[in-house]
Amino acid sequence: MSGYELAKTFDSSIGFFWKADHQQIYRELSKLRDRGHIEGHEVVQSGKPNKLVYTLTADGRAALRHWGARPSTPPMIKDDLLVRLCALDSFDVEPLRADLMARLEHHRDRFAHYERILNKLFPDGVATTVADTGKLLGLRIGLRHERMVAEWCEEALSAISKPPGVLLLEDCRRENNG
Amino acid sequence: MSGYELAKTFDSSIGFFWKADHQQIYRELSKLRDRGHIEGHEVVQSGKPNKLVYTLTADGRAALRHWGARPSTPPMIKDDLLVRLCALDSFDVEPLRADLMARLEHHRDRFAHYERILNKLFPDGVATTVADTGKLLGLRIGLRHERMVAEWCEEALSAISKPPGVLLLEDCRRENNG
DNA sequence: CCCGTTATTTACCGTAACGCGAAAAAGTCA
DNA sequence: TGACTTTTTCGCGTTACGGTAAATAACGGG
Structure with missing residues (x-):
């Protein structure tokens, strides 16, 4: 997805237990791109500006699987x-x-x-x-x-x-x- | 209390849903002192270095009551x-x-x-x-x-x-x- | 052609809340 | 002297944010 699409669909997916505005999403996307986990490819659109659709690289998918295999850290309540x-x-x-x-x-x-x-x-x-x-x-x-x-x-x-x-x-x- | 005492007793009080090491405690104490919410008074000790015992000022107590009257923000789960x-x-x-x-x-x-x-x-x-x-x-x-x-x-x-x-x-x- | 609107991305500013590693200072005891 | 406890401080970094604005790009209306 592109940053814009992510920002729009974020709330309806994991948005109930995680908040992120569009700036943070773009920021995290940049970080992931810098680390080589994702790649951005421009997709031409008619009627709208082009968008930068990011996809996982092989490296990124491996990192994701690696992250998925890590033990989770039980969060504190912090209320x-x-x-x-x-x-x-x-x-x-x-x-x-x-x-x-x-x-x-x-x-x-x-x-x-x-x-x-x-x-x-x-x-x-x-x-x-x-x-x-x-x-x-x-x-x-x-x-x-x-x-x-x-x-x-x-x-x-x-x-x-x-x-x-x-x-x-x-x-x-x-x-x-x- | 002094920063050292706070650091020692923190875990057994609210430590189950809030973590803070001694550095952070000293940092927050400094902030509160700078804002005039607390005052530090040196207490001489024998056999140990003196300690800086902090007490709430009138201003600090008022700020505390004010904070206590604020609506809480329901935390996210973030797991x-x-x-x-x-x-x-x-x-x-x-x-x-x-x-x-x-x-x-x-x-x-x-x-x-x-x-x-x-x-x-x-x-x-x-x-x-x-x-x-x-x-x-x-x-x-x-x-x-x-x-x-x-x-x-x-x-x-x-x-x-x-x-x-x-x-x-x-x-x-x-x-x-x- | 300017203007407003939507879509899409970026830049730059800041903050709170933390962790790490070290060290300073003051005292005790062996 | 050296090791150890108590108490405090310093200076570095990070993560995860929030705000405001601007830079593009394309559309449509007046």
């Missing part, structure tokens, strides 16, 4: 909300509650959104190709994640609404089985 | 494993399966670790102070997260082990209720 919770007594509760409610809505929205995509792409819940299996699994962890965080937001809201000490064993047991 | 899944057909399956198994073990370990901390800090599952409530909630989302990812790893392993198309409605239903 500033968690830092706030770590020092909960240093902050006002009300804005935090508002934030938690906004977050709850946000994660519910994302969950619904992923669900729509899932129903659209995999109405039977079945992936027929290897590529589809990967995309389906990506959707699955997205769904799980949003549902998990949304549930946690509810728990957090009820915990900070009551005076401390009212988060009881009962809640724990419900959570540990849920 | 390179997900990128691999998005282009699953471009990679070899075996290293990916190995990676998934390592990840499964990793997240199970973290889950067990959080559970131990939870049982140690909150043997009754009850937080008695506001500060404890925050820490408990942090542990809770950590537990939820590790359990969720571990379950997803199992699902992913079974999905990539079978030929495509065998990830059935049955699995979906189990997940959507689980």
Whole structure:
């Protein structure tokens, strides 16, 4: 693809867990070209300026496979909300509650959104190709994640609404089985 | 605290979702001091070099409260494993399966670790102070997260082990209720 | 023919957040 | 003296970004 096409289709592919504007895409393409991983070939167009379509070189494909065989690094959570919770007594509760409610809505929205995509792409819940299996699994962890965080937001809201000490064993047991 | 003390205690406090080595801590302390948010006072010690203990200024405390009232930004997942899944057909399956198994073990370990901390800090599952409530909630989302990812790893392993198309409605239903 | 619009790429500026390797300074103990 | 701990600092680099703008190239309307 060309940089322009990548920029346009980025959001609808891996855009849910990775953001990149067009500048960064062009930058990364330049880096890859400099390293010999990709090659750009001009494609003449009528009615529009020509575009520079990049394709993997043999070297690039090898590097890709090599990268694909590397162990992944489990990412950190890195949510500033968690830092706030770590020092909960240093902050006002009300804005935090508002934030938690906004977050709850946000994660519910994302969950619904992923669900729509899932129903659209995999109405039977079945992936027929290897590529589809990967995309389906990506959707699955997205769904799980949003549902998990949304549930946690509810728990957090009820915990900070009551005076401390009212988060009881009962809640724990419900959570540990849920 | 002093930079040295912060560096030592960082891992056992918010260290699970935020990493910082001592250099970065000193750097951030310098920034905060330059902005007037903290003040350093030398504390004489016997048997060791003196230390520079930093304390919040009134300005710093105000800035902290202001920061605490800001809406949080929901972080992206940003797991390179997900990128691999998005282009699953471009990679070899075996290293990916190995990676998934390592990840499964990793997240199970973290889950067990959080559970131990939870049982140690909150043997009754009850937080008695506001500060404890925050820490408990942090542990809770950590537990939820590790359990969720571990379950997803199992699902992913079974999905990539079978030929495509065998990830059935049955699995979906189990997940959507689980 | 100028002008505005879309498509496509590039240049140049900056920032935050980090890692690495080293070393300085101050003290202890063998 | 030399090795080791404690505490702080310096100077180098990188990755991964964001913003603003401009440079092309082609189209169509007035």
